[in-house]
Structure formats: C-alpha cells, structure tokens
Amino acid sequence: MIKWENAKTKRWLNESSSHTQKGVTESFGAAVSCLSTSHLTDEVIRRSKRMILDTLGVGLLGTSTPVFNTVLQCSQRQQALENSKVWGRPGLSLPPQYAAFVNGVAVHSMDFDDTWHPATHPSGAVLPAVLALAETLPVKPSGLELLLAFNVGIEVQGRLLRFSKEAYNIPKRFHPPAVVGVMGSAAATAKLLGLPAAQSIAALAIACSSAGAPMANAATQTKPLHMGNAARGGLEASQLAFLGLEGNTQILDLESGFGAFYPDYVPHPLVEVTPSSHYRWVLEDQNIAQKRFPAHLGMHWVADAAIEARAKFLDKYPNADLSQINKITLRVPSSRYVDCPLPVSEHQARHSFQFNCCTALLDGEVTVESFSKSQMNRSALKEMLLKVQLENPHDNHSSFEKMYCEIAVETTQGETFSARCNTFYGHWRKPLSHEDLVRKFRANALNVLSADVVEGIIYTVDRLDTNQDCSMLWSYMHFNKHMMHKDERRYSALA
Amino acid sequence: MTTMEIKICFISNNWQTGVNRDRLEDKLTRSTRYLSAVSAARGLHKSALDVVERPAPEETVTSSFGRFIQSVQPRHLSPTVLQRSKRMVLDSIGVGLLGSTTDVFELALQHCQAHSMDFDDTWHPATHPSGAVLPALLAISDMLHNNSKPSGLDLLTAFSVGIEIQGRLMRFSNEAHNIPKRFHPPSVVGTLGSAAACARLLSLDRNQCSNALAIAASLAGAPMANAATQSKPLHIGNASRLGLEAALLASRGLEASPLVLDAVPGVAGFSAFYEDYAPHPIASLEEDEHSFLIETQDIAFKRFPAHLGMHWIADAAAVVHKSLVGLKGGSVSPNLVQDILLRVPLSKYINRPFPETEHQARHSFQFNACTALLDGEVTVQSFHPEALQRPELHALLSRVRVEHPHDNPANFNIMYGEVEVTLVSGDVLRGRCDTFYGHWRNPLSQESLQKKFRSNAGAVLSDERVERLIEAVEDLDRLDDCKPLLAQLQ
Numbered sequence: 001m002i003k004w005e006n007a008k009t010k011r012w013l014n015e016s017s018s019h020t021q022k023g024v025t026e027s028f029g030a031a032v033s034c035l036s037t038s039h040l041t042d043e044v045i046r047r048s049k050r051m052i053l054d055t056l057g058v059g060l061l062g063t064s065t066p067v068f069n070t071v072l073q074c075s076q077r078q079q080a081l082e083n084s085k086v087w088g089r090p091g092l093s094l095p096p097q098y099a100a101f102v103n104g105v106a107v108h109s110m111d112f113d114d115t116w117h118p119a120t121h122p123s124g125a126v127l128p129a130v131l132a133l134a135e136t137l138p139v140k141p142s143g144l145e146l147l148l149a150f151n152v153g154i155e156v157q158g159r160l161l162r163f164s165k166e167a168y169n170i171p172k173r174f175h176p177p178a179v180v181g182v183m184g185s186a187a188a189t190a191k192l193l194g195l196p197a198a199q200s201i202a203a204l205a206i207a208c209s210s211a212g213a214p215m216a217n218a219a220t221q222t223k224p225l226h227m228g229n230a231a232r233g234g235l236e237a238s239q240l241a242f243l244g245l246e247g248n249t250q251i252l253d254l255e256s257g258f259g260a261f262y263p264d265y266v267p268h269p270l271v272e273v274t275p276s277s278h279y280r281w282v283l284e285d286q287n288i289a290q291k292r293f294p295a296h297l298g299m300h301w302v303a304d305a306a307i308e309a310r311a312k313f314l315d316k317y318p319n320a321d322l323s324q325i326n327k328i329t330l331r332v333p334s335s336r337y338v339d340c341p342l343p344v345s346e347h348q349a350r351h352s353f354q355f356n357c358c359t360a361l362l363d364g365e366v367t368v369e370s371f372s373k374s375q376m377n378r379s380a381l382k383e384m385l386l387k388v389q390l391e392n393p394h395d396n397h398s399s400f401e402k403m404y405c406e407i408a409v410e411t412t413q414g415e416t417f418s419a420r421c422n423t424f425y426g427h428w429r430k431p432l433s434h435e436d437l438v439r440k441f442r443a444n445a446l447n448v449l450s451a452d453v454v455e456g457i458i459y460t461v462d463r464l465d466t467n468q469d470c471s472m473l474w475s476y477m478h479f480n481k482h483m484m485h486k487d488e489r490r491y492s493a494l495a
Numbered sequence: 496m497t498t499m500e501i502k503i504c505f506i507s508n509n510w511q512t513g514v515n516r517d518r519l520e521d522k523l524t525r526s527t528r529y530l531s532a533v534s535a536a537r538g539l540h541k542s543a544l545d546v547v548e549r550p551a552p553e554e555t556v557t558s559s560f561g562r563f564i565q566s567v568q569p570r571h572l573s574p575t576v577l578q579r580s581k582r583m584v585l586d587s588i589g590v591g592l593l594g595s596t597t598d599v600f601e602l603a604l605q606h607c608q609a610h611s612m613d614f615d616d617t618w619h620p621a622t623h624p625s626g627a628v629l630p631a632l633l634a635i636s637d638m639l640h641n642n643s644k645p646s647g648l649d650l651l652t653a654f655s656v657g658i659e660i661q662g663r664l665m666r667f668s669n670e671a672h673n674i675p676k677r678f679h680p681p682s683v684v685g686t687l688g689s690a691a692a693c694a695r696l697l698s699l700d701r702n703q704c705s706n707a708l709a710i711a712a713s714l715a716g717a718p719m720a721n722a723a724t725q726s727k728p729l730h731i732g733n734a735s736r737l738g739l740e741a742a743l744l745a746s747r748g749l750e751a752s753p754l755v756l757d758a759v760p761g762v763a764g765f766s767a768f769y770e771d772y773a774p775h776p777i778a779s780l781e782e783d784e785h786s787f788l789i790e791t792q793d794i795a796f797k798r799f800p801a802h803l804g805m806h807w808i809a810d811a812a813a814v815v816h817k818s819l820v821g822l823k824g825g826s827v828s829p830n831l832v833q834d835i836l837l838r839v840p841l842s843k844y845i846n847r848p849f850p851e852t853e854h855q856a857r858h859s860f861q862f863n864a865c866t867a868l869l870d871g872e873v874t875v876q877s878f879h880p881e882a883l884q885r886p887e888l889h890a891l892l893s894r895v896r897v898e899h900p901h902d903n904p905a906n907f908n909i910m911y912g913e914v915e916v917t918l919v920s921g922d923v924l925r926g927r928c929d930t931f932y933g934h935w936r937n938p939l940s941q942e943s944l945q946k947k948f949r950s951n952a953g954a955v956l957s958d959e960r961v962e963r964l965i966e967a968v969e970d971l972d973r974l975d976d977c978k979p980l981l982a983q984l985q
Contacts, residue, residue, distance in 0.1 A: 066748075067749065070744060070747045070748060070749050071744070071749075073747060074740070074743050074744055074747060172761060172762065172763060173763040173767045174763070174767055175713075178713065205720075205721060205724070205726065206721075206726055206729070208717070208718055208720070208721065209679075209682065209717035209718065209721045209726055209729060209730060209733070210717070210733070211716070211717075211718075212715075212716040212717075212767070212768075213712070213713035213714070213715075213716075214712055214713065214752075214755070214763045214764050214765060214766070214767035214768075215762050215763050215764075215767070216709075216712070216752040216754060216755050216759065216762050216763060216764030216765075216767075217709060217710075217712065217713045217751045217752045217755065217764075218762075219752075220709070220750060220751045220752050221749055221750045221751065222709065222710050222713055222749060222750070222751035222752070225710070225713060225744075225749075226713055229713070229714065240729075245725055245726060245729075246724060246725045246726065247720075247721045247724050247725070247726040248720040248721050248723075248724050248726070250720070251718075251720055251721070254718075254720045255677075256676060256677060256718055256719040256720045256843075256844070257718050257719075257720030257721075258718065258720075259718075260677040260678055260716075260718035260719065260720070261718075334761075335761075336759070336760070336761030336762045337761070337762045
C-alpha cells in the first residue's frame with residue numbers, strides 16, 4: 001500500500017490514536033513476546049506452583065460433575081489431526097481448544113478454584129489452555145517454559161483488571177473470567193507458541209471479540225462454561241493469529257475495544273521489557289486466595305464467622321441443641337447474586353450467604369459434601385435458613401479486599417453469640433499453609449486418581465521449574481481409577 | 496460409534512421427542528426456584544419465609560421468549576413473511592458463496608473450517624440478521640439423517656424465528672437504534688437469534704428454548720473495535736456457531752439463568768450489553784396478538800460489499816458523477832475537482848480519510864464517495880487491490896472534507912448522504928441521497944436481487960447450479976424436504 005506522508009495523514013493519525021508515545025496494546029504485545037524464563041523470580045515460581053497444583057486438583061474433582069459430562073458429550077463430535085487429553089477420561093482426546101474448553105469447565109464447575117484481587121479466577125482460564133496446547137507442540141516445552149507461559153497469562157489478567165475502578169468490586173455486569181480470562185489465555189498461548197509481538201497483539205485482539213459473559217449466568221450451571229470458553233477462546237485466538245488473522249492493533253487502547261466492557265476504562269502501557277531487566281509481576285505484589293470449600297469466595301468469611309460463633313455457643317453449652325437458635329443476623333456486603341435465602345440447586349447454594357452460614361453453624365465446617373442433595377435437603381438446615389436475616393452495613397464494601405462478615409446468633413433464651421471474620425483462612429492475607437494446600441489437592445484428586453498417580457502429580461509440580469520434560473503432567477491427569485482405558489477394556493473383554 | 500454416528504444419533508433423538516420433564520419433583524423444584532427468581536426480578540430482598548409463601552408465578556420476559564420459540568408453527572408465517580424470508584435466504588447464500596473466495600474464509604476454514612465482505616443484509620435497528628442464522632440452520636440440516644431432513648417450511652419457520660428474536664431483542668434498548676459504538680450487534684443479538692432458530696429446528700421444549708437463549712448470552716458480545724478489521728467476519732461466524740452450540744447444550748439439559756432477558760437490578764443478564772435496557776415479553780401466539788417484525792420492518796440488501804452507510808454516499812456521489820460526465824463527457828478527471836465536501840452522520844469507525852486495507856475501505860465514507868465519483872458506481876471490484884491503489888482515487892481522497900450536520904444522526908432509518916463538489920472552474924455540483932436503492936424504503940426488485948445473486952454465486956458455481964439454487968429457494972415453502980437446496984450448496 002502507498003504510504004501517506006502529507007500533513008492530513010499525520011493529523012488524522014494523531015486524532016485517531018489515543019497516544020502520542022507508545023500505545024498500550026503495543027506495550028502488551030512487546031511484553032508478551034519479550035518476557036523470558038530469566039524474568040521469573042523465586043517468589044513468582046513458588047506461588048505459581050501452588051496455583052497449578054490447586055487448579056489441577058479442583059479440575060480433577062470437577063470431572064465428576066454433570067456439567068462436565070454435558071459439555072464433554074457435546075464436544076465429542078469434534079475431532080482433529082492433533083488432539084489433547086481430557087482430564088479424568090482415559091482414552092479420550094479432543095482438539096486442543098475443546099480439551100481446553102472441557103478441562104476449563106471442570107476447573108470452575110464447583111467454584112473451588114482460586115480467586116484474585118481485583119476479582120477474577122485467573123488460573124482456570126490459563127492452565128487448561130497451556131497444557132492442551134503444550135501437548136500438541138512438536139517440541140515439548142520445559143517446565144520453566146510452561147511456568148513462563150502460565151505467568152504471562154496471569155500477569156496480563158492482573159494488568160487488565162487494574163485499568164478500571166469498577167473491576168475492584170464484586171462484579172455486576174460481566175463475569176470477570178469471561179472478560180480478562182480469555183485475554184490471559186490468549187497471552188499465555190501466544191507465549192507458548194513463541195509468537196512475535198505483532199501476532200501476540202493480534203491474538204489479544206481476536207480474543208477480545210470472544211470476551212464477555214453476563215453475570216446473570218453466574219450461580220447457574222452455565223457459569224463453569226465461562227471459564228471453559230475463556231480457555232478455549234484464548235487458544236483459538238492464538239491459533240488464528242498464528243495463521244495470520246489480524247484484528248484491531250489498538251484493541252487495548254480503545255473504548256470501543258477492550259474498553260467496551262467497562263464504564264470507566266483507563267489503560268496504561270506496560271513497562272518495557274529487556275532481556276536483562278528485572279520484571280515486577282503483579283503476582284509478587286498481590287497474592288492469591290485459595291478456597292477451602294467449593295463456593296463463592298464471599299462464603300468463606302461467613303463460614304469462618306459462623307464457625308467461631310458456634311464454638312462460643314458450644315463452649316458455654318456443650319450439649320446445646322442448635323434448634324435453640326431463634327434468629328441469625330448476618331452483616332455482609334450488598335451483593336444481589338450471592339443473596340439467596342432458599343437455594344434449590346447446588347449452584348445456588350454455592351452462592352448463598354444464608355446457606356453457607358447455616359451449614360457452618362450446623363456442622364462446624366463447610367465441605368465438598370455440604371453441597372450434595374442429601375445435605376442440602378436436611379430439615380434441620382431448611383428450618384435454620386428461615387431464621388436468617390441479612391444486613392448490609394454501609395462500611396461493608398463489596399470488595400474481596402475490604403469486606404468482612406459479622407454474625408449474631410440469638411438463642412430462645414435471649415442470649416447472643418457474635419463473631420466477626422475480617423480475613424478467612426485461605427485469603428491472600430492469610431494463605432493456606434503448604435501442608436493444607438497439598439491436603440486439599442489430595443482430597444480432591446483421590447476422588448479420581450489412585451494414590452500413586454496423585455503423589456506423581458505433587459512431585460512433578462513441585463519440581464516443575466527444574467524439569468525438562470513435563471509431558472507426564474497431562475498423562476497423569478488422563479487417568480481415572482474408576483474407568484478403564486478404552487484399549488484395556490477391549491483386552492479384558494477378549495480375555 | 497464413530498463421531499459421525501454419535502452426532503446423528505443424539506440429534507435425531509432430540510428431533511423426535513425433545514426432553515420430557517414431567518416428574519413432580521422437578522416441577523416443584525422448578526417452581527420454587529422460579530419463585531425466588533421472580534422475587535429477585537421484583538428487586539425485593541425477601542427473607543426465606545416470604546419466598547415460600549408467594550402466590551402463583553406470572554411469566555417473565557425470558558420464559559415468554561422460550562414459549563414463543565417452541566410454539567411457533569409454519570401456519571403463523573404470513574405470505575409477506577414468507578416472501579421476505581426467501582429473499583433473505585437467497586441473498587445470504589449468494590454473499591456466502593462469494594465470500595468463500597476470500598482470504599479470511601480460507602483462514603477460518605483452515606482453522607475450523609457470509610460476513611467476510613460485509614455484503615450481507617442489514618436491518619433496523621441495526622444488525623446483519625440472516626448471516627447469524629442461516630449457516631447454523633443449514634449445518635443442522637446437513638447433520639440430520641437423510642430420512643429426517645426438515646421440510647422447506649420447517650427451515651423457513653426456524654429462520655423466521657431466528658430473525659424475529661433478534662428484532663425483538665433490539666427493541667429493548669434505545670441505544671440499539673443508532674449506529675453501534677460498543678458492541679457489534681451481530682455478536683450480541685445474532686448469537687441469540689441463532690440459538691433460537693436452532694432450538695426451533697431441533698424442536699426443543701420451552702424450557703430448553705429459554706436455556707438456549709441464556710447459554711447463548713454467555714457467548715455473546717464482541718467489541719466494535721474489531722469491525723473494519725479482518726476479524727469482523729468472525730463475529731457473524733461465531734454468532735452462528737455459538738448459537739448452535741448453545742442450542743445443543745440446552746438440548747442436553749444444560750441450564751442457565753431463567754431471567755437472562757429480564758431486567759434484574761444488581762445482576763446483569765442480556766442487559767449487560769446495553770446502557771439502557773427495557774425488555775418486554777413476546778405476545779402469545781394463541782391469542783393471535785403476535786405479528787412478525789419483518790412484516791412491518793423490511794430489510795436492506797446491499798448492492799456492493801461495504802458498510803450500509805456507504806450506500807447513501809455512493810448514490811449521492813453517483814448523481815454528481817452523472818452531472819460531471821454530462822458536462823464534459825467521457826471519464827471524470829480529478830484535475831477538474833478542487834474540493835469535495837461530504838455531509839454524513841458522525842461515526843468514528845466509518846470515517847476514514849485514507850483507508851489502507853480493503854476492510855477499512857469498506858468502512859470509509861471518503862473512499863466510497865470518491866470511487867462513485869470516479870466510476871459512477873461502487874462494485875465488488877472497487878475493493879480489489881488495483882482499484883484501492885489508483886492514483887486518481889488518491890488524488891480525490893486528498894481533497895475531501897467531512898461535515899456532520901446536526902440533522903444527520905447515525906441512524907439507518909433517518910440518515911442521509913450529501914456530496915458537494917466544487918470544481919476548479921468555480922461550479923458547484925451537489926448530490927443528495929435520502930434513501931438508497933436497496934434500503935427497506937426502496938427495496939431491490941426481485942430482478943435486481945437475483946442479478947446480485949447470479950453475480951455472487953456465479954463466481955463459485957456453474958450457471959446451471961446457480962439457476963437451480965434460485966429455483967430451490969423460490970420453491971422453499973413448497974419443498975417437502977430441503978435436500979434439493981442442500982445438494983446445490985456443496
């Protein structure tokens with residue numbers, strides 16, 4: 001094309017772009033393509049390994065859910081020359097974007113995966129895509145290269161979330177994993193493919209056209225698909241960029257680009273990355289929360305407060321009957337979609353202040369089992385739910401950084417037992433210990449894998465940064481102690 | 496089973512029966528969940544006690560849509576609706592065939608495997624409705640077993656449902672009436688239209704239809720910034736594909752928000768895509784209150800592959816071209832022209848003084864005005880590389896100024912295009928277009944539409960096939976099974 005040098009062109013260029021120096025999109029493209037394994041710090045590596053282990057565990061547990069089975073059946077019509085392994089389904093492979101999709105659904109299927117600040121669930125959008133893609137590469141990446149791609153995906157999400165004040169509060173319009181998650185997946189997979197800066201930008205632009213899912217589907221069975229689609233969409237975007245497809249090169253700079261998802265969008269360029277520079281990762285300054293039970297993060301404050309109040313009550317009256325409770329007041333932030341007085345589905349229960357409070361009061365804990373049909377249908381629980389009142393104090397902000405939960409339990413005798421939780425155990429201010437994190441992983445993974453495979457994954461992730469060949473990671477994830485590999489079935493039928 | 500067998504198997508199961516959910520338990524579960532949902536829609540914070548004691552539920556907007564999709568029958572389609580739908584089907588097939596020759600199609604096909612040239616139909620409020628719906632319906636028809644292909648009327652009914660749903664959704668927002676700024680409409684309403692059409696063709700029950708819409712909502716929405724790039728056509732492709740996926744997932748029992756189309760304070764559903772959102776339920780078909788939107792609001796078919804706004808300015812510039820050629824005879828020489836003033840609506844993404852790619856050229860008032868000024872018309876060939884690089888064109892482009900009169904809003908129902916050319920001699924020639932030929936107020940004749948189709952389809956298919964396709968679409972409502980249509984498209 002003929003290049004235009006006259007004054008009119010220059011004026012137009014300045015008017016139509018929102019920058020006079022380096023653009024935001026351009027800086028992201030440069031960073032994604034220039035960041036290398038030498039930029040990974042020890043702390044970042046340590047934190048990412050924890051995130052990876054946790055994500056694999058919740059993903060394995062998630063392969064036992066109905067929603068996972070539904071998306072798997074729908075995806076099985078897809079086949080390609082190269083396929084990637086489906087977690088927990090020996091013998092079953094799908095084209096990498098569909099493997100990323102179903103595995104991503106598994107990760108978020110029970111709302112058990114990690115949460116960050118500003119709010120999103122970062123790992124579930126990135127890890128399934130990175131692993132699915134890695135499996136198809138002719139030269140498999142080393143563990144350090146996997147960690148790098150993973151962190152690029154997390155980093156991009158963290159940076160994008162900081163471009164809007166709205167992002168700091170519990171979301172109301174778009175579900176964050178569907179907004180920033182797909183961008184993170186695009187960045188991570190672009191990194192793994194070794195795309196140059198221009199194509200990394202194209203991947204981000206194409207991914208942007210797949211971003212965004214409304215909040216109304218959170219607390220429904222469709223919510224996990226937001227995660228699966230984020231993983232898939234980002235991977236597809238990188239594949240299309242690799243083939244030469246182009247999008248808007250200013251996608252992160254424009255209000256009509258990524259800015260479309262926020263009412264207040266103020267983007268900033270990333271710092272320049274050189275081979276020898278020190279890079280400050282968001283993950284270093286802002287740690288992540290890992291959940292102790294599969295429910296919306298807000299439920300964890302409620303559970304910890306309720307457990308403490310219960311302990312006080314039982315301390316005073318060791319043989320007390322919990323039906324002596326007359327009224328329960330919860331002081332929580334105002335958030336419509338986790339205010340559910342009478343949840344009917346397990347998805348609703350995972351998004352109900354009231355349900356988690358009553359479960360914690362009755363049982364002294366909230367666990368995976370708490371959301372089973374039998375536990376949900378307990379008459380004692382249903383009766384207690386009728387006694388809960390919510391209050392939304394002005395000083396209780398809808399932000400995972402600032403919120404608290406206060407509980408006041410009144411007995412029929414007129415006594416009140418109160419407790420307050422500012423920071424639950426597992427929050428980024430009070431992270432799970434290494435032992436407790438591994439314990440959570442074992443508990444989840446043992447539902448699907450045998451003990452030796454479980455230990456194999458723990459070992460592999462622990463040494464990820466020193467391992468040259470991590471293909472056993474997706475091989476391990478491909479087992480299921482309850483199912484035979486389809487080839488094994490054939491042999492045993494013949495025997 | 497091979498994957499082919501698996502997919503046919505479950506599709507034909509759903510084709511026959513839908514999912515039967517009469518168990519009492521499920522009914523109770525659904526009504527209790529529904530009660531909480533309705534109370535949420537009312538914006539009331541209810542304690543558990545209040546929720547339990549609620550009286551019988553009324554219909555939500557979302558459930559009215561589900562009910563509508565499931566209950567529409569061929570007999571509800573009036574002659575006007577049938578006629579207009581067939582025109583849309585013909586035009587979409589034509590532009591799709593022509594589009595299969597483009598780079599982006601190659602890319603998408605390579606990647607996996609309508610909207611590649613921005614040649615497809617446009618409606619009011621603004622979207623490109625057919626391209627999101629037809630490919631998904633044809634894909635389903637293809638997948639179905641040879642003995643259970645839908646009839647032509649089934650196809651047309653499902654198609655009409657897909658169009659209707661899009662029209663209804665766009666009327667929920669005033670923002671939708673203007674040229675879009677944030678989200679590209681086909682990616683918003685097109686996805687739900689495709690889901691609705693597919694749900695209809697698959698004969699899903701009304702809950703599944705509602706769920707299909709809700710699942711599709713989570714797959715909707717692409718920002719405008721990618722319009723006028725090579726990625727724009729993917730918006731329509733994705734709308735079609737993802738709507739189909741949503742319907743398939745719903746047919747498998749996946750559930751999503753029962754209030755996705757309703758306005759629930761504090762939790763956005765479909766409203767997430769709009770600043771102002773006021774939904775209404777669809778009228779019941781039983782009580783005869785419903786009429787299809789396409790009946791009262793016709794569609795625009797483009798005469799050349801560019802953004803709809805270009806058609807006004809091209810027709811206006813063509814008037815000036817005619818006067819110029821009349822004055823001097825022969826071709827138009829840029830040396831005659833001192834200044835070109837365009838009076839057009841304000842819309843950043845179609846205001847491009849010096850487009851560098853064909854995609855940008857399709858979204859440039861300046862480019863289309865100058866092309867029509869030079870050639871008297873804009874055609875498919877106007878966007879080929881040789882045409883884009885013509886020195887005479889660039890000479891004219893550098894003389895263009897743009898004004899945005901207050902009485903010219905960015906709205907396809909109201910806008911106009913004006914071209915004012917000041918010659919070196921001092922003469923001033925003006926052209927104005929209020930309604931271009933092809934607009935819904937001045938629709939293409941059947942001959943013109945078929946001529947466009949022949950020109951498009953003829954780039955890819957033999958003349959004989961082209962004629963048979965025209966016949967097949969013309970007879971679509973009388974075909975017992977749509978195999979003849981599908982056969983010609985391979």
